[in-house]
Amino acid sequence: MQKKSEPTIHDIARELKISASTVSRALQNNPRISLKTRDKIISVAERIGYHPNTLASNLRNKKSNTIGIVVPLINRNFFSAVISGVEEVAFKAGYTVVISQSNDLANKEIAIVRSMFANRVDGLIISIAMQPTNYEHLKIFRKKNIPLVFFDRVVPEIEANKIVVDDFLGGFRVTQHLIDQGYKRIGHMAGPLNLQTYSDRKRGYLEALSKNGIPFEEELSVSSSLTSEDGAATAKKLMDLPNPPDAIFCGNDTTALSSIVYLKELGLKVPQEVGIVGFSNEPFSRMVSPSISTIVQPAFMMGQKAAELILNQIEQKERTFRTLVLPTELEIRESSNRRLAP
Amino acid sequence: MQKKSEPTIHDIARELKISASTVSRALQNNPRISLKTRDKIISVAERIGYHPNTLASNLRNKKSNTIGIVVPLINRNFFSAVISGVEEVAFKAGYTVVISQSNDLANKEIAIVRSMFANRVDGLIISIAMQPTNYEHLKIFRKKNIPLVFFDRVVPEIEANKIVVDDFLGGFRVTQHLIDQGYKRIGHMAGPLNLQTYSDRKRGYLEALSKNGIPFEEELSVSSSLTSEDGAATAKKLMDLPNPPDAIFCGNDTTALSSIVYLKELGLKVPQEVGIVGFSNEPFSRMVSPSISTIVQPAFMMGQKAAELILNQIEQKERTFRTLVLPTELEIRESSNRRLAP
DNA sequence: AAAAATAATGCAATCGATTGCGCAATCTAT
DNA sequence: ATAGATTGCGCAATCGATTGCATTATTTTT
Numbered sequence: 001m002q003k004k005s006e007p008t009i010h011d012i013a014r015e016l017k018i019s020a021s022t023v024s025r026a027l028q029n030n031p032r033i034s035l036k037t038r039d040k041i042i043s044v045a046e047r048i049g050y051h052p053n054t055l056a057s058n059l060r061n062k063k064s065n066t067i068g069i070v071v072p073l074i075n076r077n078f079f080s081a082v083i084s085g086v087e088e089v090a091f092k093a094g095y096t097v098v099i100s101q102s103n104d105l106a107n108k109e110i111a112i113v114r115s116m117f118a119n120r121v122d123g124l125i126i127s128i129a130m131q132p133t134n135y136e137h138l139k140i141f142r143k144k145n146i147p148l149v150f151f152d153r154v155v156p157e158i159e160a161n162k163i164v165v166d167d168f169l170g171g172f173r174v175t176q177h178l179i180d181q182g183y184k185r186i187g188h189m190a191g192p193l194n195l196q197t198y199s200d201r202k203r204g205y206l207e208a209l210s211k212n213g214i215p216f217e218e219e220l221s222v223s224s225s226l227t228s229e230d231g232a233a234t235a236k237k238l239m240d241l242p243n244p245p246d247a248i249f250c251g252n253d254t255t256a257l258s259s260i261v262y263l264k265e266l267g268l269k270v271p272q273e274v275g276i277v278g279f280s281n282e283p284f285s286r287m288v289s290p291s292i293s294t295i296v297q298p299a300f301m302m303g304q305k306a307a308e309l310i311l312n313q314i315e316q317k318e319r320t321f322r323t324l325v326l327p328t329e330l331e332i333r334e335s336s337n338r339r340l341a342p
Numbered sequence: 343m344q345k346k347s348e349p350t351i352h353d354i355a356r357e358l359k360i361s362a363s364t365v366s367r368a369l370q371n372n373p374r375i376s377l378k379t380r381d382k383i384i385s386v387a388e389r390i391g392y393h394p395n396t397l398a399s400n401l402r403n404k405k406s407n408t409i410g411i412v413v414p415l416i417n418r419n420f421f422s423a424v425i426s427g428v429e430e431v432a433f434k435a436g437y438t439v440v441i442s443q444s445n446d447l448a449n450k451e452i453a454i455v456r457s458m459f460a461n462r463v464d465g466l467i468i469s470i471a472m473q474p475t476n477y478e479h480l481k482i483f484r485k486k487n488i489p490l491v492f493f494d495r496v497v498p499e500i501e502a503n504k505i506v507v508d509d510f511l512g513g514f515r516v517t518q519h520l521i522d523q524g525y526k527r528i529g530h531m532a533g534p535l536n537l538q539t540y541s542d543r544k545r546g547y548l549e550a551l552s553k554n555g556i557p558f559e560e561e562l563s564v565s566s567s568l569t570s571e572d573g574a575a576t577a578k579k580l581m582d583l584p585n586p587p588d589a590i591f592c593g594n595d596t597t598a599l600s601s602i603v604y605l606k607e608l609g610l611k612v613p614q615e616v617g618i619v620g621f622s623n624e625p626f627s628r629m630v631s632p633s634i635s636t637i638v639q640p641a642f643m644m645g646q647k648a649a650e651l652i653l654n655q656i657e658q659k660e661r662t663f664r665t666l667v668l669p670t671e672l673e674i675r676e677s678s679n680r681r682l683a684p
Numbered sequence: 685a686a687a688a689a690t691a692a693t694g695c696a697a698t699c700g701a702t703t704g705c706g707c708a709a710t711c712t713a714t
Numbered sequence: 715a716t717a718g719a720t721t722g723c724g725c726a727a728t729c730g731a732t733t734g735c736a737t738t739a740t741t742t743t744t
Contacts, residue, residue, distance in 0.1 A: 006730090008731080020731080021732080024730095024731060027731095056731045058731095060731050060732050
C-alpha cells in the first residue's frame with residue numbers, strides 16, 4: 001500500500017509562506033526565531049499532525065540518539081535486569097535503547113551488530129555470545145571510533161570500557177562456603193571456558209580448593225552451555241562417577257535447579273547429602289524448595305554503569321578505557337546449608 | 343570526538359571515475375550494470391571498508407526493514423518466547439527486529455511507540471501495558487496506515503490484526519479442573535480487568551462456577567497487578583477471609599508460586615489442603631515443589647503468527663483485519679492434583 | 685532623517701542512497 | 715553501410731531536516 005506521505009517541515013512552511021529553515025529552527029526553539037512566528041509554526045504543526053522524521057534528522061546529524069544493547073538471552077533475569085538499568089539511565093539522558101538477543105549464536109550476533117552499525121547507533125553495549133568468533137564485527141566499532149562497552153562477557157583482546165563482576169572471588173567464595181559446610185568432594189559445573197566469566201569462576205574454585213589443601217580432580221569439573229538440560233545431564237555425569245561429589249558449584253541457577261531436580265529423582269537429599277550452589281540469583285531461586293544458594297550480582301547497577309560509561313564516551317568526556325569490577329555477594333540459602341537443614 | 347566520516351558510494355565512484363548511480367546499482371546487483379564494472383566496484387568497496395548507510399537508504403525508500411515489538415516485560419517467559427517467534431520469522435524475511443519493554447507503564451509505552459514511529463518502523467507488534475491510556479499513540483499507526491498487530495493484550499477499540507489465546511476457555515478449564523478435583527471454594531486472583539485477557543479469564547472462571555451450580559462470591563475474586571508481591575498479599579487477603587477458599591486460580595505462575603510459598607508459611611499443604619493453578623507456564627513452574635499446574639500458551643507460535651501477519655500487511659497481501667484465537671492447554675501438575683498427592 | 689546596529693528570516697548546500705529519464709556506445713538485422 | 719535495437723552508464727532530482735552565510739526588516743543611535 002502506498003505509504004501516505006507524512007507532513008514535513010516544508011508543508012508547514014508552505015502553509016505559512018515562510019521557509020523550511022525557519023520552521024526547523026522554530027521547532028528546535030532556536031532563539032533566532034521570533035516567538036510569534038514560532039507559535040504559529042507550532043500550532044500549524046499540531047493541526048496537520050506533523051511528526052519529525054528522525055531518519056532525516058539522524059542522517060543530517062550523523063547521530064541517532066540510540067544506544068544498542070545486545071545480550072545472549074533476554075529471558076535470563078541477570079540480563080533483563082542489566083537492560084533495565086541501561087534503560088533507566090539512557091532514557092533520562094534522552095536516548096532510545098534498542099535491544100536484541102543473540103541466542104548465544106555467533107552468526108546472529110554478527111547480523112545484529114552489523115545491523116546496529118548500519119543504523120548508526122551512537123553506542124553499543126554488549127555481552128557476547130557463548131559461541132566464539134573472531135570478533136571482527138566488534139572490532140569495526142573500535143576502528144570507526146564508535147563507543148563500545150562490554151559487560152559481563154567481555155572480549156579481552158578488544159580495547160574498550162568493560163564492566164564485569166568479580167567472578168573469581170565469586171567462585172572462590174562459593175567453594176569456600178561449601179568447604180566450610182563440611183562438604184568434602186566438590187564438583188564444578190562450568191560454562192564455556194573460552195569466556196572469561198566462566199574461566200574466572202573456575203579459577204576461584206581451584207584457588208579455594210588449593211587454599212584448603214584439597215587436590216583438584218579433573219573429572220570433577222565439567223564444562224557445558226549451562227542450559228537446563230545441560231544441568232541435568234552434567235549432574236548425571238558427576239553422580240555417575242566412581243567417586244561422586246557431595247557438593248556441586250553450578251555455573252548458574254538454571255543448572256542448579258535442574259541438578260536439584262535430578263538429585264531428588266535419585267533419592268538424594270539436598271543439602272543433607274549433596275550441597276548445591278548456583279550463580280546469578282534468578283528470582284525463582286529463593287522460591288523453590290530447597291531454596292538455592294547463589295551469588296548475587298548487581299545486575300541493575302551494572303546496566304546503569306554501562307549506560308553511564310557509554311554516554312560519557314558519546315559525549316566525549318572520556319578518552320581512556322576502564323574496566324570496572326563490581327562486587328558480588330554470596331546468598332546462603334537452603335540448598336547448601338546443612339546446619340539449618342531439618 | 344569528530345565522527346570519522348564513513349566511506350560512501352561517492353568515494354567509490356570517485357576512485358573508479360564513474361558515477362554514484364552506477365555504484366548504487368552495482369551494489370544492488372542491478373542487471374543494468376556490467377559484470378566487469380560491478381566486480382571492480384565490489385572490490386573497491388571491500389578495500390576501503392564501505393558499509394552502506396541504512397539511514398540514507400531508509401530515508402530515500404521510506405522503509406526501514408525493521409519491525410518493532412513492544413512488550414510489558416522482557417523477562418516474562420511468555421513474552422520472551424513470543425519475541426523469539428517473531429524474530430525467527432522476521433529474520434528469515436530479511437527484517438530486523440527491535441525490542442522494547444514498557445514495564446507496564448503507560449508513559450514509557452507512549453515514549454517507545456513514538457520513538458519507533460519516528461524511526462519509521464515498517465510495522466509494530468505490541469502487547470499493551472497494564473496501565474490504561476487513551477491509546478492515541480497507537481491510533482496514529484492506524485491513521486498513517488502503518489501495519490500494527492496486537493497480541494495477547496489487545497485494544498478492542500482499534501481496528502487491527504490481533505492474536506490472542508482463548509483466555510475464556512483457559513479460565514473455564516482451570517476452574518472446572520479444580521471443581522473436578524473436589525475443591526469446593528475456589529478463589530480467583532485476577533489481573534487488571536481493564537485488560538481483556540484478564541477479564542476473559544475471569545469470565546471463564548465465572549462460567550465454570552455457574553455451570554456447576556456454584557454461586558459466585560464477590561470476595562473470592564481479587565484483582566491486582568500480579569507481581570510476586572501481589573501474589574503473596576492477595577493470598578493473605580483470601581486466606582484471611584472468614585470463610586477462606588480451598589483452591590485459588592492465580593492469574594499467572596508468578597503469583598501462583600508466591601501464593602504457594604505463603605501457604606506453606608501458614609502451614610497449609612498444597613495441593614492437599616489448598617489447590618493452586620497458575621497461567622502461562624513459566625519454566626520454573628514444572629521445577630518447583632509442588633510443581634505448578636498451569637495453562638500452556640503457544641507463545642512461540644503466537645510470535646510467528648504475529649510476524650507473518652505483519653509481513654503480509656507490509657507486503658500488502660492483506661487488507662482485512664483478523665483476530666486469531668490460539669488454543670491453550672491445561673497442564674495438570676502437583677499443585678492441584680489431590681489424587682496423585684502423597 | 686540618515687546611518688548604524690540588531691533582529692528575523694531566507695538561500696542553498698549538505699547528509700548518503702536511490703531512480704526516472706536520457707544519452708552514448710555497441711550490436712543486430714537488412 | 716545504415717536504421718534500429720540493445721546495453722551500459724550518467725545527470726539531476728529526491729527523501730526530510732539542518733545550518734553557515736547572506737539578506738531583509740526593524741529598531742536604535744546620532
